[in-house]
Amino acid sequence: MNTKPEVIREGFNIAAYNTMGISATSRFFAEVDTLEELKEVLAFARDQHLPMYFLGGGSNVLFVDDYDGLLIRMNIKGKEIQNENDDHLLLKAGAGENWHELVMYCVEKGWGGIENLSLIPGSTGAAPIQNIGAYGVELDQVFVSLEAIEVSTGERRTFSKEECRFGYRDSIFKNELKGEYVICSVVLRLQKHPEITPSYKALTNALAEKGISKPTIRDISNTVIEIRESKLPDPSKIGNTGSFFKNPVISKDQFHTLQKEYPEIPHYPAGDEIKIPAAWLIDQCGWKGKRFGDAGVHKMQALVIVNYGNATGPEIWDLANKIQHSVQQKFGIALTPEVNIIG
Incomplete structure (x- = not known):
């Protein structure tokens, strides 16, 4: 099968399809409304040996580069x-x-x-x-x-x-x-x-x-x-993906060590381990409200990284990496992104 299905578009800018509002180009893009369309698109991608990524609402993804493959937006309703x-x-x-x-x-x-x-x-x-x-x-x-x-x-x-x-x-x-x-x-x-x-x-x-x-x-x-x-800021007004990082889960031993130094550290049970709010860790490192060009940390919620207008994917990702580094240095805790990093 070599014919490109009608639903597939080429050289497609996906800024309107990710809530962070990152401008990036996908080599191919398809919005599928039915199972039949989905199967056609998948067959084309297999035939062309294209990498694929499936978009939902685009609220859990950060594009750090153009995408040299096929982005598929699932629009099957009912x-x-x-x-x-x-x-x-x-x-x-x-x-x-x-x-x-x-x-x-x-x-x-x-x-x-x-x-x-x-x-x-x-x-x-x-x-x-x-x-x-x-x-x-x-x-x-x-x-x-x-x-x-x-x-x-x-x-x-x-x-x-x-x-x-x-x-x-x-x-x-x-x-x-x-x-x-x-x-x-x-x-x-x-x-x-x-x-x-x-x-x-x-x-x-x-x-x-x-x-x-x-x-x-x-x-x-x-x-x-x-x-x-x-x-949380409204993505239609200011670009964001909601919570950028997962709340880390640490051992009870690590928690008790931290609690001696930070008695007020908020925590929740998570099975045999302890969950710590990532927002608190980030806030303690002084990131809340910080802005670098159009990339920043929301002034009300430290867990939300925002695009104030024209931030690029690499700029957002660089800020996220700096936050991870400072939390690791201060608390010995590794923050994991909740969003998918593409590119």
Whole structure:
């Protein structure tokens, strides 16, 4: 097969397709709306021996150079109830559905389970890749299965929750199967009569301030949105990818050593280890609000690196590296980017 599918464009500037607003050119670009289009595009890429990268909402990627391959934006939509009983339902959603819009759809319907994940940027298909989470809830708590296409063969495969090997901001699709499958749809198990017991401190405090003692899922969603909007910049106004780094997880021994020097260090249990907020570490190193040309650290949230206008990918990445170095020097902790670095 040598003919280029109609959906593929050449020499495409992707500034509008990544929330950091980085101007970079992809050799080929395709926006696919159906499984058939996806299979055509994959066949072309295999025939041309092209490297590929799959874009969702473009909210979890930093381009540090032009991309000499095929960028595929998944735009496969659709929502359907697969199964239901008196208490639960299984909702199947296309990978191209906007995640926040899917959450709002479920809140409108009164279906509980993902309201804590309101306003997380990106697509539904990208959500399982890093097992998105916020305010005490992670995707794997409601996840049932996903359908994916194997890039090398075009074969369809269903992955169970166990097969996805979810971890903290992690899954098999970030590790052994990275780049080998493209997610087409996701199935979630939602509650028809949700029992609301928020445990995340910032959320319970915000609800208490509003005088809400028995919150509904709409209360939870609205409050999460308010908190996120107060802390995180809107990518449509200022380029960013949300949290740039993962919250590091360290051993209890390392934590106790640090706690002696920094008694106020915030921390959370993470199995047999301890999770430390990356934002606190970065803030302690004096980065919050710093700006270098058009690349900077947000003045309200140290975990967010921003593009004030015309920063380049390498400028953003250089700033990220400097932050990593200073946190390593001060605390002996290695920060890992949550975003994918491409180029």
